[in-house]
Amino acid sequence: MTGELLWVVTLLAIAMVLFARNTLRMDIVALLVIIAFVLSGTLTINEALAGFSDPNVILIAALFVVGHGLVRTGVAYQVGDWLMKVAGNSETRMLVLLMLTVAGLGAFMSSTGVVAIFIPVVISVSARMKTSPARLMMPLSFAGLISGMMTLVATPPNMVVNSELLREGFDGFGFFGVTPVGLVVLVMGIGYMLIARRWLSSEDASRGQQRWKRRTFRDLIRDYHLTGRARRVTIRPGSPLVGRTLDDVHLRSRYGANVVGIERWRKFRRVMVSATGNTELFARDVLLLDMSDPEISIRQFCTDEMLEPMVLRGEYFSEQSRDVGMAEVSLIPDSELLGKTLRDVAFRSTYGLNVVGIRRQGEALEGKLVDDQLQLGDMLLVIGDWKLIRQLQQQMHDFIVLNLPAEVEEVAPALSQAPHALFCLALMVALMLTDDVPNAIAAIIACMLMGKFRCITMEGAYKAIHWPSLLLIVGMMPFALALQKTGGVALIVKGLMEVSGGYGPYMMLLSLFILCAVIGLFISNTATAVLMAPIAIAAAHQMGVSPYPFTMIIAIAASAAFMTPVSSPVNTLVMVPGNYKFADFIRIGVPFTLMVMVVSVFLVPVLFPF
Secondary structure (H helix, E strand, C coil): CCHHHHHHHHHHHHHHHHHHHHHCCCCHHHHHHHHHHHCCCCCCCHHHHHHHCCCCHHHHHHHHHHHHHHHHHHHHHHHHHHHHHHHCCCHHHHHHHHHHHHHHHHHCCCCHHHHHHHHHHHHHHHHHHCCCCCCHHHHHHHHHHHHHCCCCCHHHHHHHHHHHHCCCCCCCCCCCHHHHHHHHHEEEEEEEEHHHHHHCCCCCHHHHHHHCCCCCCCHHHHHHCCCCCCCEEECCCCCCCCCEEEEHHCCCHHHHHEEEEEEECCCCCEECCEEEEEEEECCCCEEEECCCCCCCCHHHHHHHHHHEHHHHHHHHHHHHHHCCCEEEEEEECCCCCCCCCCCHHCCHHCCEEEEEEECCCCCCCCCCCCCCCCCCCCCCCCEEEEEHHHHCCCCCCCCEEEEEHHHHHCCCHHHHHHHHHHHHHHHHHHHEEEEEEEHHHHHHHHHHHHHHCCCCHHHHHHCCHHHHHEEEEHHHHHHHHHHHHHHHHHHHHHHHHHHHHHHHHHHHHHHHHHHHHCCCCCCCCHHHHHHHHHEEEHHHHHCCCHHHHHHHHHHHHHCCCCCCCCHHHHHHHHHHCCCCCCCHHHHHHHHHHHHHHHHHHHHHHCCCCC
């Protein structure tokens, strides 16, 4: 071993220890690696920074933006709603549909993002079925990992391996090249989890759920005594309300009816309209009402104003939480609102929001709130358009927004653009299936179109990119080049040949899978793929066989990060809400990893012959 190779191996060992200890962020470690290679003279500045110009780095960044577009337009959350509706109260049906849905969505967007979206879905379903969330959280994370085996762009390791093939002069894998293996592993994973879930129930699961859970609409409804006050009515043609504004009709002073939202038909679909004082009312508008005065009959109100009562699902507009938001605000000591009533300050006309509850000294006030003088320490519960609530956070001279309910995370500000987002996704996949448009360009086209259709904003797009992941890939790429330049790859291949080469290519596939899985215990699956891809290609050259089965086994092994909670971000995400221990992942993940290893070693050569 030469001095240069010893330096590279030492640096690699230090990086792996830092990754495992997690004392420094992984992206910081990756940047330190680049600096060390350049200052030591092992690599030139161009070689060390070559990762920044790699097409796959651009592709991964663009896919983060595409995934953000699917979230912002509500596509991902609508899938979650459908899942809860179809699964009903059946845990078995829920597990199967959950894993199928997550694997399908994760094939086109970040598996970490998909798992994050479905964690509250699983929490909600578990509460409804009165079962432990631990029985579904690990199936959720396993499905997120398996989604990486569904398409070429499903996970960074796939693109890293494909990039290494192209760099060596070979044709890359097809968009659905890995899909047959992924489908087999998915079916196997569903069957395995239907059995293994019985080992996941925990006595402390309910306490773990409470630690994770945030305040919700239901909590605010209870605290402000809003139960039974909500109504939903339609304005009939000929109603005296038609053509008049909310300020003109004085519904609050006459009937104690506070309009908090308006559903209106536009272009064959119903949209939510903000209820401000200047909002004009039309026939067939659906009014969402807060009836704060219990003495007034809703029947008499509807008769007088020619309104038709409608069914209201959920408790106090909780079913409309994607469109109608809530927030608690508090007055600051020098606020101009102190000593004034809501009527005096024209709160709805000024801010476009309605105050539906006031808590004073911890107790919710009853009766008409518009004539109560506001005092220091009052907590106001406002309801209305989420966008206006966000704007309210900037009104720091009068009050501060203290609490946004958990439902704010499910708000889709570009819900109306969902069809456009699906079109952009379909176009991206179609372009990737052709040989005429590079994958990175196809993803960039999808991002540009999402911006054109207002599915995303520029600020949101930049925030959606997970820069630490990109820097990790860029920082680990010099290791592969340094190992090749210093003879490290040849030395590792020589060792593999001595151990497995004499037993044929199947044994080499097995050895590569094991080596990749072991390295993946200490560093991320992306970094593992960066290190192992050139070794797999060199081993194929040494044995005189096709590099495709060897590189494909690396891609599969990199996604099979089931064994520890730190092997992949999706495992880390579910650890707290599932109330898991480190040993739970070992107990459930190791057997399944062995199953994936055996199946892939025999299946990959069938799809990609030696």
